[in-house]
Amino acid sequence: MPYRRTFLHTSTHKNSSTYRHSHSSAKVIEMTEGPLFTKILVFILPLMVTNLLQVLYNAADMVVVSLSSEPDAVAAIGTTGSFINLVVNVFVGFATGANVIVARHLGAKEEARASRATHTALVMSLIFGFASGILGLFISRPVLTLMGAQGKLLDLATTYTVIYFCGVPFISLTNYLIAIFRAKGDTRTPLYILSASGLVNVVLNLFFVLVVGLSVEGVALATLIANAVSAVLLAVRLSADEGACRFSFKQLCLDGKAFRDILYVGLPAGIQGSLFSLSNMIIQSSILQVNNMLYPIDSEFSPVVTGNAAAANLEGFIYTAQNSVYQAAITFTSQNVGAKKLDRIKRIMGCCYLLGFLISLTVSLSIFFFRAPLLALYGVTAGAAGSLEQGAYDAAMTRMLCVFLPYALISLMEVGCGMVRGLGKAISSTVISLIGACVFRIVWVSTVFRAVQTLASIYVCLPISWALTGLIFLGYTLTVLGKMMKKQRAEQAAIQTFAAG
Numbered sequence: 278m279p280y281r282r283t284f285l286h287t288s289t290h291k292n293s294s295t296y297r298h299s300h301s302s303a304k305v306i307e308m309t310e311g312p313l314f315t316k317i318l319v320f321i322l323p324l325m326v327t328n329l330l331q332v333l334y335n336a337a338d339m340v341v342v343s344l345s346s347e348p349d350a351v352a353a354i355g356t357t358g359s360f361i362n363l364v365v366n367v368f369v370g371f372a373t374g375a376n377v378i379v380a381r382h383l384g385a386k387e388e389a390r391a392s393r394a395t396h397t398a399l400v401m402s403l404i405f406g407f408a409s410g411i412l413g414l415f416i417s418r419p420v421l422t423l424m425g426a427q428g429k430l431l432d433l434a435t436t437y438t439v440i441y442f443c444g445v446p447f448i449s450l451t452n453y454l455i456a457i458f459r460a461k462g463d464t465r466t467p468l469y470i471l472s473a474s475g476l477v478n479v480v481l482n483l484f485f486v487l488v489v490g491l492s493v494e495g496v497a498l499a500t501l502i503a504n505a506v507s508a509v510l511l512a513v514r515l516s517a518d519e520g521a522c523r524f525s526f527k528q529l530c531l532d533g534k535a536f537r538d539i540l541y542v543g544l545p546a547g548i549q550g551s552l553f554s555l556s557n558m559i560i561q562s563s564i565l566q567v568n569n570m571l572y573p574i575d576s577e578f579s580p581v582v583t584g585n586a587a588a589a590n591l592e593g594f595i596y597t598a599q600n601s602v603y604q605a606a607i608t609f610t611s612q613n614v615g616a617k618k619l620d621r622i623k624r625i626m627g628c629c630y631l632l633g634f635l636i637s638l639t640v641s642l643s644i645f646f647f648r649a650p651l652l653a654l655y656g657v658t659a660g661a662a663g664s665l666e667q668g669a670y671d672a673a674m675t676r677m678l679c680v681f682l683p684y685a686l687i688s689l690m691e692v693g694c695g696m697v698r699g700l701g702k703a704i705s706s707t708v709i710s711l712i713g714a715c716v717f718r719i720v721w722v723s724t725v726f727r728a729v730q731t732l733a734s735i736y737v738c739l740p741i742s743w744a745l746t747g748l749i750f751l752g753y754t755l756t757v758l759g760k761m762m763k764k765q766r767a768e769q770a771a772i773q774t775f776a777a778g
């Protein structure tokens with residue numbers, strides 16, 4: 278049972294030297310002082326590589342499993358993505374809350390509170406990780422059936438998800454630990470550790486598939502073991518930290534205030550992530566519907582699902598590169614709100630929008646340019662007209678044309694969401710995302726796709742939803758920030774008047 282421990286109440290003044298020492302490390306970025314663009318870029322680059330390594334887990338699964346003797350293996354893993362995210366994001370989304378709260382306490386130089394928030398977050402990660410894993414085990418097959426998976430595809434997808442959910446506690450702990458490192462400005466440590474565990478994942482994938490002869494169950498086991506390695510190494514490294522976020526088993530607790538604060542920010546983030554996954558599940562069901570209309574269930578493999586899975590997996594690299602800018606927006610904004618330096622936030626916003634646009638544009642166009650060899654890694658290549666192979670290739674190309682080329686639009690939504698969360702408006706962020714993206718996509722599939730049942734009619738709703746949601750976020754951010762700055766100026770004027778009197 279979780280317990281509360283008594284912390285030594287040392288004043289911020291006495292601890293300030295420790296704080297300065299820990300932040301003087303080359304790994305840690307001072308976010309509340311000095312120029313912003315270079316610091317945000319230095320923060321983003323290791324984080325971007327870290328995020329890309331996490332995507333490599335799933336990419337390695339799909340690339341290696343395409344070498345197995347099971348033709349539908351790639352389609353099976355691709356089918357599970359939105360469902361897995363639906364369950365996992367509710368709980369792992371709380372890591373965003375841990376990032377915001379720990380960063381805010383560090384920005385305000387509140388070391389004792391930062392420590393309590395850190396240890397509370399780690400306890401939460403295990404509780405929610407086990408809960409989501411158990412839930413996923415029970416509902417995997419029924420949900421995949423409702424999505425439209427049938428026959429061998431359903432059996433393979435179920436096998437993959439059952440093994441995957443057994444490792445969700447490690448995934449949850451890893452995400453929370455990364456959030457804590459990120460909150461204190463250290464994005465290099467997760468990079469190094471995930472590089473090592475990513476190598477473990479690839480080696481085990483090859484061993485289980487090519488040597489042992491397994492299929493989806495082999496790559497699922499490799500992912501489980503790699504995530505366990507990540508969690509252990511990150512925890513060991515945090516236990517050697519010299520600052521307020523140092524991990525200690527003796528200080529693990531569920532501090533009431535820290536729990537509520539993390540929950541307040543994290544719960545809307547988790548709900549938002551799951552709602553996005555729900556809308557993506559509806560889109561995935563529509564893709565399965567197109568596949569079942571065009572090809573018989575007992576065909577050698579599912580071409581539309583396979584092509585979509587390959588393109589979507591490549592799309593994941595673009596999204597995670599962009600997501601590093603979202604994380605920077607949250608962390609830099611949170612620390613400066615904690616430090617009461619609101620005048621820096623517009624500059625943070627400008628830097629993040631610029632970097633987000635450039636990163637999304639560069640990565641998406643690069644992948645599109647090398648689309649043929651990249652798709653071939655997943656076993657998706659052009660074939661004879663009317664063949665199953667050509668059907669898979671056409672599906673992948675349709676997604677790339679409709680989604681990859683306008684992908685820079687996602688920076689409007691991602692950066693805007695990060696700014697709103699950093700300002701402490703977690704519920705508002707969820708509501709905007711729910712209306713601007715999730716509801717819009719559901720309505721689109723129910724109307725436009727029903728009238729025009731093609732892959733293109735499904736995919737074009739994605740960039741449209743990014744643009745609409747991003748514009749709403751931009752307007753809301755400017756409004757909230759303007760009110761906060763006005764209130765701060767009024768408080769400062771009142772203090773000056775009182776001092777003068």
